[in-house]
Amino acid sequence: SDTGDDVEYDGNDGSWTIVQGDGSELSPDLDNGKVTYKVGSDDAEGDTIRFQGSGVDASSADADIRYDVEYRVESADSYAEGENGDTESTSFETTSGQQIEVEIVDSGEPIEYGETFTATVRATNEGGAEGDSGILLSLAGEGGPEETVQLAPGASTNVTMTYDTEQLDSDDIGDAELVADARNDTDSRTVTIDPPTLIKEPTVEDVPAGERRVNQTMGFTLGEDTGGASIRIDLTNTSGDVSHxxxxxxxxxxxxxxxxxxxxxxxxxxxTYQTNSESDLEGDRIVIAADYTDTSDADTASTTAYDIKYELTDANDYPTGETNSTSFETTPSE
Known part of the structure; x- marks a missing residue:
């Protein structure tokens, strides 16, 4: 009787069937909100009793509503009866028929701010009917791609979804929640959004040894719009052989x-190169020339390599400390 008018049962005897048990009678009394099972003489301790109603009308019910059902001993030769007798309760839910559950099986890490990544979500229909559901992928609270799946009962499929982190704020760099939302289920995972790589493709030109004055170029490619970043080129690893x-x-x-x-x-x-916040943009090449490079103290008999470090020292919206390295060689005199 806890179902009210949401779920209604057919009161005809023919709509009720004993599935398991040796009972002699199954009597619906829907006016009083109950159905009575008459225990058979062969029903013994430990036996499972199952019966079903085939005329259940849940057309007025909302999905995902729980209803309580009480089992009560009403007549027993050797036991208490009625409201003071043995009772046990359980419950059931009305569902949408299909139950699409989701699981993030690949988060797409590493995830770099400003770049795209691809995550994989497994969708499984745990319900008893074929159905569809949209799956929305979001990161740091910002919605991204959405895909729709259509699944038969018990079927699963993997959905690959590509998310563009350009829509995020730089404040989202660090740990963030990656969430997959379906109609009936949600799964989430904590991922790390790495800072963007601002210093890409660093280069330094090789120079001949034994020269008092040569031109030497050095440069890098901007991996992101920097908003006025400062990049320092450390030239101290030349051991005094090469000076600028x-x-x-x-x-x-x-x-x-x-x-x-x-x-x-x-x-x-x-x-130190100070970028122009308005015109030094992602993908631009920065090249600097040292017009007076002295290699007179470098070994003129063999090739020597020197490491050069590029370091992000100031970047407004991004964490500092990013480094990238390259090297140049002094070549023997001819």
């Missing part, structure tokens, strides 16, 4: 719209 003049007049920006500053005491230890 500390006069700013001997340095030239070949490609790029920013400015440069030198950390120098006669010789340059590092040069």
């Amino acid at each position: 003049d500390g006069d700013s007049a001997n340095w030239t920006i070949v490609e790029g719209n920013g400015s440069i500053s030198l950390n120098a005491n006669n010789e340059v230890e590092s040069v």
Whole structure:
């Protein structure tokens, strides 16, 4: 009787069947909200009794509503009867017939801010009827791609979904929740959004050894719109074999719209490129030329390699400390 008018049962005897048990009678009394099973003489302790109603009308019910059902001993020769007798309760739910459950089986990590990644979501229909459901992928609370699946009962499928992190804020860099939402289910996983790679493809030009003054170019590609980042090029690993003049007049920006500053005491230890927030953009190549590179102390008999480090020292919207390295060689004199 807890179902009210949401779920109605057919009161005809023919709509009720004993599925398991040796009972002698199954009597519906729907006016009083009950059906009575008469225990048979061969029904013994431990036996399972099952019966079913084939005329159940749940057309007025909402999905995912739970209803209580009480089992009560009403007549027994040796046991208490009625409301003071043995009772036991359980419940059932009305469902939409199909129950699409989702699981994130591949989060697509590593995830870099500003790039796309592909996640895989497994969808399974745990219900008893064929059905469809939209699956929405979101990251850090921002909705992304949505796919629709149509599944038979018990069927599963993997759905690949590509998410573009360009729509996120830089504040979302770090740990974030990746969520897959279906009509009846949700799955989530904590992922890490890595900072973007701002310094890509660093280069330094090789130079001949034994020269007092040669031109040497160095540069990199911007991996993101930087908003006015500062990138320092560390030139201290040359062991005194190669030096760069500390006069700013001997340095030239070949490609790029920013400015440069030198950390120098006669010789340059590092040069810092300050990007132009409006015109130095993702994919742009930055090239700087040292017009007075002195290799007179470098070994002229053999090739020597020197490591050069590029470091992000200031980046407004992004964490600092990103580094990238390359190297150049001094080549023997001919």
